[in-house]
Amino acid sequence: MSSQGLKCLHSKGKLPDLKSVEVDFCESCVLGKQKRVSFKKTGRVPAKEKLELVHTDVWGPASVSSTGGKQYFVTFIDDHSRKVWVYFLKHKSEVFDAFKRWKARVENETGLKIKKLHSDNGGEYEDSEFKRFCYLSRIKLSRTVPGTPQQNGIAERMNRTLTERARSMRLHSGLPKQFWAEAVNTAAYLINRGPSKPLDLAIPEEIWTGKEVKLSHLKVFGCVSYVHIGDHARNKLDAKSVKCTLVGYGEDEFGYKLWDDQNRKMIRSRDVVFNEKVMYKDRNTQVSEPEEPEYFGPNDVSENRVLEPVNQNDEEQGVPLQVTDPIPYRDVQATQAESAVRRSTRTPIPNRKYLQYMLLTDAGEPECYDEAYQGKDASKWELAMKDEMKSLISNQTWELAKLPEGKKALQNKWVFRIKDEHDGSKRYKARLVVKGFQQIEGIDYSEIFSPVVKLTTIRLVLSIVAAKGLYLEQLDVKTAFLHGDLEEEIYMQQPEGFAEDGKEELVCRLTKSLYGLKQAPRQWYKKFDGFMQGNGYLRCNADHCCYFKKVKSSFIILLLYVDDMLVAGADLEEINNLKKQLSSEFEMKDLGAVKQILGMRISRNEQEGTLKLSQAEYVRKVLQRFSMGDAKSVRTPLASHFRLSKEQSPKTEEEKDFMAKVPYASAIGSLMYAMTCTRPDISHAVGVVSRYMSNPGKLHWEAVKWILRYLRGTTERCLTFRRDELKLEGYVDSDFAGEVDHRRSTTGYVFTMASTAISWMSQLQKIVTISTTEAEYVAVTESSKELIWLQGLLAELGFDQVMNVLHSDSQSAIHLAKNSAFHSRTKHIDLRYHFIRSLIEEGVLKLVKIAGSKNPADMLTKPVTTEKLELCAASVGLQE
Structure with missing residues (x-):
């Protein structure tokens, strides 16, 4: 068939079956600016016009939320131009809203209507509102046969391409994982402006808009940039620019999208100077190391090459912005040469976030074995790994064996950390960690709970140390979790980089627990607990990580927090004997007199008799x-x-x-x-x-x-602990209906030992009280529970407390606690809150009135004045 004959059929809306022929089209062909279409290569007939067929699919959830809190992204691909739009979502249920926004946008741009939407059978597309909307909009819904994702291959392939390219871009730049959306959006922006293999290397954006694409504004993703600060936003002596990182391009407006790491915010600007030789991971160095360029091949610029999803702040990431810096059109090879990817030899610096009780640490550690060997500190990390392997082998942690049929070998990985010592030095530490998330309950583990010493117990012991002038030493267990004995049969792959020569096919049968195993903390605690009790130490019932032993006329207290230990006692010789006993059973590190514990600095002044936390x-x-x-x-x-x-x-x-x-x-x-x-x-x-x-x-x-x-x-x-009488006192207070939403009251209490706070709490009450008296009464009862626990712990440590005083500034609550005759006014109060009455009757505590102006618990229940805050802080030993 001639080209002219095909043109006539095409102009009449007909298209013969050309899957097995190869033809040339004339300039006026509706297939756009393509000079040649190889149906042998593509195996498909493209849609005859824009929006005739749209492919869509959803990716996610991501392992890390994006900077905008998104977990998913949905793509819409025009079959004719192969242009892709990306929208980021918090939940899959937002797909319908994203589709409506995209539909309004593209139909407004083209003046055409969407005719057919092709998707898989995901629940987000089966929504009744979605179907009704498409029906009313005259959009035909086409879905794949269940279990055949290949029928939605264009969208599936595009999602894979986006995620793979995004992954490469993010790793190359060293940006944290939460920037995955920015990388995905940039990948889509570049795909729309790069040659497309299904279109025989035509450019999707040009086919969509009919305009020539400009590429002069493109820069290396993740490179360091300097954004100009206008005169209106700075003083005369301030810097004229701020150091940022390029994370994308504008969508509907001009400009670049940049991340200000110092101020933790996104910036849009066109007035930017780029240093494309320095990436985000190298931003703290002035000169980048020599880098060897790596060029994309023809397959790399096609849709068959993809990246992993990346994050984005904006709720809608549609068509990226078109910057109008004019440059002559360049051919594909020139574009490829100019966009060569530079790979730095520096180690990426991860940006970690800890959401709960976060202990902030310095970054700079490699994330995997390969990075450790490629970084500048490779020799130090190698030494750390060999030291870890030496500990594992000497401890006989595993034995090589064939994997039994039906068993699965767990994977492992190396984890690297740089530890800051109290003397200011740095220690390189490597840990072999099992990927415990692969374990199955009932097969690989059963019970996993393991206690740690309470912070209140630590402060209480510190107050005893200061009051009695005791010695306080610190110990650390090397590879603590390796000492636990396993009760299950568990297999693990050989460590990366340390597989035994000639035995690579064997696996490790674990005989001892290992870091990462779900039961490792529990097995370590059971081993340590058995050792301590076997050596005559009593485990406190009030805190199972506190051990006590009377030695001659003195005593020793040991506190355990995973692998950190505090040892307090009056006889240094007995403390040293304990250290020897521990060293004979476990590999220990003697840290001497305590300097810090759990990120808290401990300093002592022997002359003044003070200990500061x-x-x-x-x-x-x-x-x-x-x-x-x-x-x-x-x-x-x-x-x-x-x-x-x-x-x-x-x-x-x-x-x-x-x-x-x-x-x-x-x-x-x-x-x-x-x-x-x-x-x-x-x-x-x-x-x-x-x-x-x-x-x-x-x-x-x-x-x-x-x-x-x-x-x-x-x-x-x-907190400053002093040499004073070991007397336990408590202070309790409550506001009344201070919470605006549910009108609940707040209980606040603080307990002091030797005039320094050792336990405190500020918490909403679980019930709605109907009077100030009732709120105070509930607070007194709740605080009395803590008092009983503290009394029990002190008694086990040999410091019995009799008739401790609990101070309250509510006279009516005190009368209510002492007098049960107020039944008509208190019968609605839950019986558990009358617990305080029995404690007073039995002489466990004494409830005493204190002036509201002198009650330190006031700062735990309501905003107070500066003067009152200073008084409260001083009353509980909190000072500069």
Whole structure:
């Protein structure tokens, strides 16, 4: 058939079966600017016009939420032009909304209507509203046969291409995983402007718009850039630019999308200078190392090459922006040569977030075995891995064996950390970790719970140490989890890089527990607990990680937190004997006199008889992380003008997008760790802002920043234990209906030993009380439970407490606790809250009135004035 004959048929809307022929089309052919279409190569007949056939599919969920909180993305592909649009979603249920937005957009651009939508059988496409909308819009829905994803191959292939390209771009730049959406969106932007193999190397964007594509504005993803700061946004002596990282291009407006790592925000700008030789991972170095370019081949620029999904802040990532910097059109080979990928030899610096009780650590560690051997510290990491293997072999952790039929060998990986020692040096540490998530309950493990010492117990023992002038030593167990004996039969693959020559086909039959196994902490604790009790130590019933032993006329207390130990005693010789006993059973590291524990610094002054527990360094790291290191300080943790409620949660899409970029949960986790360790003065404020974790608003975020500003001015504040009488006292208070949403009251209590706080709490009550008296009465009962626990622990340590005083500023609550005759007024109160009456009758505690102006528990229930806050802090030993 001639080209002219085909043209006539084509112009009449007919198209013969040309799957087995190869023909030339004339310039006026509706297939666009293609000079040649090889049906032998493509095996398909492209759609005759735009939007005649649209392919769609959903990818996700991602292992890490994007910077905008997204977990999925959906793609829409025009079959005619092969142009792809990407929209990012928090939930699959948002696909319908994304489709409606995309439909309105493309139909407005082209003036054409979508005729057919091809998808798989995902539930998001089976939604009744989705079907009804397509029916009313005259859109034919076409779905694959169940279990045959290949029938949706175009969309599936595109999702794979996007994810693979995004993965490569992100790893090359060293950006953290939460930037996966930015990388995916950039990959889609480049695919639309690159040669497409199904279109015989035509460019999708040109076919879609009918205009020549400009490529001069393209830069290397993840490279360092310098964004100009206008005169209106800076002072005369301020810097004229800010150092950022390129993470994408504009969509509907001009400009580049850049990440300001210092201020943790996205910036859009056109006034940018790029340094494409320096990536995000190398941003702290002034000169990049020599790099060997690697060029894309013909297959790499086609749709058959893909990247892994990347993150994005904007809710809608549609057609990326078209920048109008003019440059002459270049052929494919020239474009490929100019877009050569540079691979740095530097080790990527991961950006890790810990959401709960976050201990911030320095970055700079490799993420896998290959990175460790390719980095500049390869020799140090190799030495660390050999040291770990030496410990594993000497401990006889496994034996090589053939994998039994029906058994599965668990995988493992190397984990690398750089530890900061108390003397300022750095220690390179490598751990072989089993991928415990592959274990199956009932087969590979059963019970997994393992206790750790309570922070309250640590503070209580520190108060005893200060009051009695005891020695306090610290020990660390090397490879603690390797000492546990396994009760299950578990197999593991040989460690990467250390497979035994000639026995590569064998696997490791574990005889001892290993890091990463779900039961490893429990097995280690059982082994240690058996050793301690076998050597005459008593395990405290109040805290199973606290051990006590009377030695001659003295005693020894040992506290265990996983593999860290604190040993307190009056006789240094007996402490050394304990160290020898432990070293004979476990591989120990003697750290001498204690310097820090769990990120808390411990400093002693023998002359003044004081012991200070501080988190100043941790607080500074938190402030630096959230760009509050130079913020203006305030004098209270929560100002009285903050009346937070659920009504202040985001209501508009704009507010939701703004809050999606805010690290609210991460900030709360950081503050909570400081609060539970050494800072009772922020307990009430942290408790208030943590109520809105699920849906925080701008005012909630302002309150969090206010707390950070308070810490900025009180960084050096710490708990100071003194040489004083070991007397346990408690202070309790309650507000009345202080919570705006449900009108519940807040219980606050603090217990001191030798006038320094050892236990505190600020918590919403579980019931709605109907009077101030009732709220105070409930608070007294709740605090009495903690008092009984502390008395029990002290008794086990040999410091019996008799008739401890619990101070309350509510006279009516005290009368109610002492007098059961008020039945008519109190019969609605739950019986469990009358527990305090039996304690008073039995003489376990004494409930005493204290003036409200002198009650330190006030700071745990409500915002207080600066003067009152200082008084409360001083009353519980919290000082600079």
